Amino acid sequence: MSGSAETVHDVLIIGSGAAGGAAAVHLAAAQHSVCLLERTDCKNLKPCGGGMAASVQQWFPFPLDPAVEQVIRRVNFSWCLQDPVVAELPGDAPFWIVRRERLDQLLADEAMKRGAQRQTGVDVNHVERQGADWQVMATDGRQWRARSLVIADGSASPWPQRLGIGPRGVNHANTISVRLEGQGTLADGSARFEFGLVPQGFAWAFPLAGGVNVGVGSFIGRDELDSRAVLQQLLPDLGFAEDAGERQHRRLRIWNGHHRLHGDGVVVVGDAASLCDPFLAEGLRPALMSGCEAAVHLSSWLRGDQASLKSYSGAMRERWGESMAWGRRIAQVFYRFPGVGYQLGIKRPTAPRRIAQILSGEMGYGDIAQRVIKRLLLKRS
Ligand SMILES: Cc1cc2nc3c(=O)[nH]c(=O)nc-3n(C[C@H](O)[C@H](O)[C@H](O)COP(=O)(O)OP(=O)(O)OC[C@H]3O[C@@H](n4cnc5c(N)ncnc54)[C@H](O)[C@@H]3O)c2cc1C
Structure with a gap:
């Protein structure tokens, strides 16, 4: 169906990634007319490590398995490729590696099975409130109308700032990702984190079926990330050409x-x-969580059961923001003194279990933050 200004959907979703797909699944399941608008043809590689707690499965009424390529049981940490720490992950908080393109496709397919429409090759470039509706336009002139709008177009989205929602100024992590064929030295079920080589950040290598996602992220600096220098050292260590x-x-x-x-x-x-988590760059879980949460509040608003969508902001603050406020403080201390952080944080026998519990949502940063920050600051003084 082409874009038509005459059809008024219940919901237009800009962006068919993890967040948009999750919202579409639940809104369509609640019998709302949903249209997903996606810029790409969904065949491109997505720069994402694909690491995700298996606990997200509880938010979906269908198995996510088709997108899962590895279950991580062991994590190898290093500092400048030395000083290794090997951590066995507890079996009760499994960590998955998904192939990102497949996860996004799976969510869109499941949404479409429940009645949602998806249109690809739509580059949205205009969004406007018109009376009681939203009007959305694409660069090719097509238009859509809906009673409500979900903005899910990722880190380069101009709409939150233009509409006066979300943060006024944004903070960025600089990242680079490399998708490699073959697994090099990385064993099935093992993930690798390297601290020390990356100023104010870390590098990771996550195994896929027959491949590896390698990434480098720098979190608190404003300087350009010299990823070439990092990859020149890291890739040979992982068994690949530099x-x-x-x-x-x-x-x-x-x-x-x-x-x-x-x-x-x-x-x-x-x-x-x-x-996205400012300490570990975990973005998939909050994307899925916010998509699912948005669907609940929008559905209730569309049915006239609530007057505003304020409850969505409140729910995300409680379920995600409170923990991230502490995660941000930890990141600010850790990435300033990463050597101390590695010795006192990562090398602690309890650290792997804590990281697994945080990534699975079993624990928030608030549960550990005060102890961690005190330990790091005391060591510095
Ligand atoms: C290198 C790297 C590695 C990462 N690794 C991990 C990891 O291992 N684990 C983890 O939890 N998180 C990871 N993240 C973070 C995670 O990828 C993001 O948080 C997640 O993709 C957010 O999903 P989203 O749906 O909000 O946005 P996106 O996945 O970016 O989806 C947005 C969608 O909107 C579409 N779009 C954009 N503009 C328009 C437009 N104008 N019109 C129509 N459509 C549009 C895009 O094409 C895209 O499909 C990583 C990020 C990077 C950069």
Whole structure:
């Protein structure tokens, strides 16, 4: 179906990534007419490590398995490729590696099975409130109308700032990702984290079926990330040529405070809402969480059961923001003194279990933050 200004959907979703797909699944399941608008043809590689707690499965009424390529049981940490720490992950908080393109496709397919429409090759370039509806336009002139809007177009989204929702100023992590064929020295079920080589950040290698996602992220600095120098050392250590793979640079919006994530008939979700964890760059879980949460509140608003979407902002603050406020403080201390952080944080026998519990949502940063920050600051003084 082509864009038509005459059809008024219940919901238009800009962006068919993790956040947009999750929202579409639940809104369509609740019998709303949903249209997903996606710029790409969904065949491109997505720069994402694909690491995700298996606990997200509880938010979906269908198995996510088709997108899962590895279950991580062991994590190897290093400092400048030395001083290794090997951590066995507890079996009760499994960590998955998904192939990102497949996860996004799976969510869109499941949404479409429940009645949602998806249109690809739509580059949205205009969004406007017109009376009680939202009007959305694409660069090719097509138009859509809906009673409500979900902004899910990722870290480069211009809409939150233009509509006065989300943070006024955004903070970015600088990242580079490389998708490699073959697994090099990385064993099935093992992930690798390297601290020390990356100023104010870390590098990771996550195994896929027959491949590896390697990434480098720098979190609190404003300087350009010299990823070439990092990869020149890291890739041979992982069993690959130093210039292997195609590189993709991305600026990733990271959480930088509590903000209103709703307006009149509009919500912002996922990276567009700056939800990504400022310490570990975990963005998939909050993208899925916010998509699912947005669907609950929008559905109730569309049925006339609530007057505003304020409850969505409140729920995200409680479920995600409170923990991220502590995660941000930990990141600010850790990435300033990463050597101390590695010795006192990562090398602690309890650290792997804590990291697994945080990534699975079993624990928030608030549960450990005060102890961690005190330990890091005491060691510095
Ligand atoms: C290198 C790297 C590695 C990462 N690794 C991990 C990891 O291992 N684990 C983890 O939890 N998180 C990771 N993240 C973060 C995670 O990828 C993001 O948080 C997640 O993709 C957010 O999902 P989203 O749906 O909000 O945005 P996106 O996945 O970016 O989806 C947005 C969608 O909107 C579409 N779009 C954009 N503009 C328009 C437009 N104008 N019109 C129509 N459509 C549009 C895009 O094409 C895209 O499909 C990583 C990020 C990077 C950059």
